[in-house]
Amino acid sequence: MDHENIQFSKQELSRYNRHIIIPEFGLSAQRKLKAAKVLVIGSGGLGSPSLLYMAAAGVGTIGIVDYDVVEDSNLHRQILFGIEVVGLPKVEAAMHRLQNLNPHIIIKIYNTKLTSQNAMSIMKEYDVVADGTDNFSTRYLVNDACVLLGKPNVYASIFQFDGQVTVFNYCNALGERGPNYRDLFSSPPPPGLVPSCAEGGVLGVLPGIIGSMQALEVIKVITGVGEPLSGRLFAFDALTFESKTFNIKRNPDNPLNGKNPTINELGDYDQFCNIQTDEKAIKEITAKELYEWQTRGDDFQLIDVRNLSEYEIVNIGGLLIPLSSISTRAMEISRNKKVVIHCKSGGRSARAIRELEEKFGFQNLYNLKGGILAYADEVEPELARY
Amino acid sequence: MATIIIPTPLRRFTNNVARMNVGAGNVSDAVLELTSSFPELKKHLIDTNGKIAPFINIFVDNSDIRSLDREQTQVKENAVIFIIPAIAGGITSPKK
Numbered sequence: 001m002d003h004e005n006i007q008f009s010k011q012e013l014s015r016y017n018r019h020i021i022i023p024e025f026g027l028s029a030q031r032k033l034k035a036a037k038v039l040v041i042g043s044g045g046l047g048s049p050s051l052l053y054m055a056a057a058g059v060g061t062i063g064i065v066d067y068d069v070v071e072d073s074n075l076h077r078q079i080l081f082g083i084e085v086v087g088l089p090k091v092e093a094a095m096h097r098l099q100n101l102n103p104h105i106i107i108k109i110y111n112t113k114l115t116s117q118n119a120m121s122i123m124k125e126y127d128v129v130a131d132g133t134d135n136f137s138t139r140y141l142v143n144d145a146c147v148l149l150g151k152p153n154v155y156a157s158i159f160q161f162d163g164q165v166t167v168f169n170y171c172n173a174l175g176e177r178g179p180n181y182r183d184l185f186s187s188p189p190p191p192g193l194v195p196s197c198a199e200g201g202v203l204g205v206l207p208g209i210i211g212s213m214q215a216l217e218v219i220k221v222i223t224g225v226g227e228p229l230s231g232r233l234f235a236f237d238a239l240t241f242e243s244k245t246f247n248i249k250r251n252p253d254n255p256l257n258g259k260n261p262t263i264n265e266l267g268d269y270d271q272f273c274n275i276q277t278d279e280k281a282i283k284e285i286t287a288k289e290l291y292e293w294q295t296r297g298d299d300f301q302l303i304d305v306r307n308l309s310e311y312e313i314v315n316i317g318g319l320l321i322p323l324s325s326i327s328t329r330a331m332e333i334s335r336n337k338k339v340v341i342h343c344k345s346g347g348r349s350a351r352a353i354r355e356l357e358e359k360f361g362f363q364n365l366y367n368l369k370g371g372i373l374a375y376a377d378e379v380e381p382e383l384a385r386y
Numbered sequence: 387m388a389t390i391i392i393p394t395p396l397r398r399f400t401n402n403v404a405r406m407n408v409g410a411g412n413v414s415d416a417v418l419e420l421t422s423s424f425p426e427l428k429k430h431l432i433d434t435n436g437k438i439a440p441f442i443n444i445f446v447d448n449s450d451i452r453s454l455d456r457e458q459t460q461v462k463e464n465a466v467i468f469i470i471p472a473i474a475g476g477i478t479s480p481k482k
Contacts, residue, residue, distance in 0.1 A: 042475075044475075045475065046475065132475075133474070133475065134474060134475040135474050135475075136472070136474045139474055157473050157474060157475055158473065158475050159394075159395050159473035159474075159475065160394050160395060161394040162393055162394045162395060162473060164470070164473065184443060184472075185440060185441050185443070185472040186440040187440040187441060188441055188472060188474075189430075189439070189441040189471070189472055202475075207475075233443075233470065235393075235468070235470055237393070237394060239394060239404075240404065244445075244448065244468060245448065246443075246445045246448050246449075246450065246468070246470065247448055247449055247450060247453070248443075248450055249450060249452075249453050251452065324398070
């Protein structure tokens with residue numbers, strides 16, 4: 001970050017005036033912001049506020065990695081976007097919004113999934129990485145790439161009402177390196193143990209709070225103003241409004257940069273996170289096939305394994321047995337006729353079927369491919385989507 | 387009595403109980419007391435070797451038990467034990 005020769009136009013000086021007049025910040029810190037290159041991974045709930053604040057603050061170059069498109073159900077929390085960009089790639093919509101907010105900065109977009117193959121080449125161009133991704137595989141990938149490249153990783157994570165923020169792999173003025181994600185969580189929870197936000201939900205304002213804190217830490221790391229949240233984990237409970245900052249330390253057994261490192265390149269993170277790519281196949285039925293069964297009057301049972309709150313939003317008349325109680329209510333599921341099990345998009349119903357087949361030996365279960373969303377798309381367009 | 391705080395992602399296994407008083411002793415005793423009251427919580431906190439799972443952090447006051455005496459870390463009267471799970475936001479596995 002060579003900031004000594006950074007110049008500002010009259011417009012920029014006027015825009016950043018409220019920063020520059022802070023004695024502890026000044027023109028020097030503003031120059032560092034303009035010289036900095038920050039890569040934001042994920043432009044969703046966390047990325048939305050952090051990108052807006054970083055762009056507004058005058059971070060000179062911002063890269064955005066995301067391969068998703070904007071959906072209407074994103075808008076309750078992803079404040080970068082409005083209804084006019086539903087259906088567009090998030091990176092394109094984000095670039096347009098951020099350039100509109102601050103034309104004095106450079107936005108680079110990567111409309112791709114971050115993988116072990118492209119992570120190093122994308123990330124090496126940046127000074128700081130801000131991780132706002134939504135899954136454990138990418139968390140470990142981003143962490144490992146940051147450690148291997150020597151980049152600070154400003155981490156923020158949310159679930160339902162809980163938020164976490166810290167700065168990983170930060171090198172202080174004495175050259176001391178702080179802890180990273182593997183020091184905090186040496187391995188991820190097994191798939192299915194922790195429900196996703198798509199299943200468990202998230203309070204829309206929470207990523208706004210936590211993503212703003214992430215932007216704050218990015219700005220502190222770049223400018224050197226204050227004490228970055230390195231070696232400390234901030235945890236926030238929105239329900240009680242209690243927050244706590246915990247001390248975290250490096251683990252000598254960390255396979256990346258502990259005493260005996262064994263990882264010197266990026267690996268297979270889906271495998272590390274036990275994401276099964278060769279799970280036993282289960283029987284599936286498409287929404288159109290289900291509709292044929294219904295109109296033909298076939299004798300079958302329909303089970304909905306979503307939660308009551310989702311059922312109340314929209315349902316197609318299935319017997320509600322939430323996934324968490326599928327085993328205890330297995331006796332309610334027919335063994336004498338075909339049984340179609342569905343959820344929102346097909347993931348939970350697949351888990352329910354595997355559980356029922358393994359524990360109780362069911363052989364008559366069919367997973368509704370794509371869940372109730374596919375049914376709404378292909379059969380009954382008037383159904384509510386969420 | 388010490389207090390153990392259950393984070394919101396795990397409260398669905400505790401009937402939404404957010405905090406529980408536990409006897410002083412060590413962390414292992416406190417977690418055992420908690421999981422005895424809420425057995426569904428056990429697989430979310432303890433691994434197959436009976437240790438705190440690697441995707442869970444336990445802090446006594448603001449210190450990580452791994453930098454103290456791990457599961458044997460003493461829990462004093464009035465101490466607060468925090469459970470901090472790994473959370474990743476959106477989805478449990480990346481979209482293909």
